[in-house]
Amino acid sequence: MTTAQADTGRTVTTNIPARLDRLPWSRWHWTIVIGLGTVWILDGLEVTVVGNIASRLSEPGSGLSISSGQVTGIAAALYVAGACLGALFWGRLTDKWGRKKLFMITLAVYLAATALTSVAFESWWFFLFRFLTGFGIGGEYAAINSAIDELIPAQYRGRVDLMINGSFWLGAVGGSLLSIVALNTDIFAKDVGWRLTFALGAVLAFVILLVRRHVPESPRWLLIHGRDEEAERIVSSIERRVEAERGGESLPRPEGELTIHQRRSVTFLEIARTVFSDYRRRSVLGFSLFIGQAFLYNAITFGFGAILTTFFDVPTGDTGYYFAVIAIGNFCGPLLLGKLFDTVGRRVMISSTYLLSGLLLFGTAWLFDQGSLSAGTLTACWCAVLFFASAGASSAYLTVSEVFPMETRAMSIAFFYALGTAAGGISGPLLFADLTSTGKVGDTVLAFQIGAGLMCAAGLVAAFLAVRAERRSLEDIAKPLTASA
Secondary structure, eight states, rough: EEEEETTTTEEEEEEEHHHHHHHOOOHHHHHHHHHHHHHHHHHHHHHHHHHHHHHHTTTTTSOOOOOOHIIIIHHHHHHHHHHHHHHHHHHHHHHOOOOEEEEHHHHHHHHHHHHTTTTTHHHHHHHHHHHHHHHHHHHHHHHHHHHHHHHHOOTTTTHHHHHHHHHHHHHHHHHHHHHHTTTTTTTTTTTTTTHHHHHHHHHHHHHHHHHHSOOOOOHHHHHHHHHHHHHHHHHHHHHHHHHTTTOOOOOOOOOOEEEEEEOOOOOHHHHHHHHIITTTTHHHHHHHHHHHHHHIIIIIIHHHIHHHHHHOOGGGHHHHHHHHHHHHHHHHHHHHHHHHHHHHHHHHOOOOHHHHHHHHHHHHHHHHHTTTOOOOHHHHHHHHHHHHHHHHHHHHHHHHSSSGGGGGGGHHHHHHHHHHHHIIIIHHHHHHHHHSSSSSSSHHHHHHHHHHHHHHHHHHHHHHHHHOTOOHHHHHHOOOTBBBO
């Protein structure tokens, strides 16, 4: 690494990004995946548990004076609002203060808010800490996706990112099964079981917090912010660990150097101009991918319980089993298809997963309209749709985290995440709740068709605008704003 003086700060020429990208997969990388990626499991656990325990909270003797509608309505909306605001608030700070500082702070916020939710004694307390739980989770998305993309080698980045984002559905499976046990009054009293589900989330967050202490700051972020000596120490330490794991075998030579003019911060105006002017086509791509997946998921999952009970006479207490099945389908998509995003390529895989899930949902809507489905076969259709949709939705997070310059990465993730979350958690329910609750087959079919249509439209946008980012360094995909011309 060489340095020179410039009017605006030090000019640094470095091969650190290339050294990170040429690393073979190692136990150290698994530490990153476990320490950072498991937060999505907590998010899936949170969302699913709250939906499943809503009826218990509204019962006399639950220890909380609240209605089921308030849990799935007000509390859910506050969680979504908290996630949107948290993403934007913490996302900006992640670009300014660093990845590690923020992924420790946001997890601590989530931990405290979830623990305090478990001791709720009034509805206002429950609402407040549901908002703060979402506030922490929203910040996690920006900090974690930034750190993962900047620490994982380029040839593995796509599959790892998809697998981690898809792990939300492991949490959903766990939340479904946990709620069945927690709501069993033969095991726990009415005012105890639901509290334990939130307490368990806090315990898991604490364990993850301990693991995260060993995850370093992103050397890429350190380089840009004038801490190149610290970045060199971190990368050298990682290289020594990987070489020791390989029995002392030398690592491949890094290829390529980067010259940057170090700066402490980038203004919000520069970020906005970069994302919405310099990278306008990529912004259109991000909008399309997030809106498409948000509406598809609401078309299927928002009223899935009502659909099963209304049209197929499934008992309310059994809907959790069906949800667990489709959640497994959701997780299998990114897990089994993730490698193809690094080999076949981003454009082909993103567009095909969006288009296939949309077309399959159109087919499901037609079968549902014809009365050809049972609760079991409808769930099987949903599994097929969501197998592809989940990989596509996870690729939306991957896309917005790798196609914009490093100085804007966390804020870009935060913006598009907030957009998708708002569309899925606010606009989606307002639209689909009315359609799926009428008990009319035609209305539910229309809900499916809207979700399918938007997913297909996003797939077509991806076919033309998706960036060929597979196996390429982040600096090659989007040149840092601080890079020398």
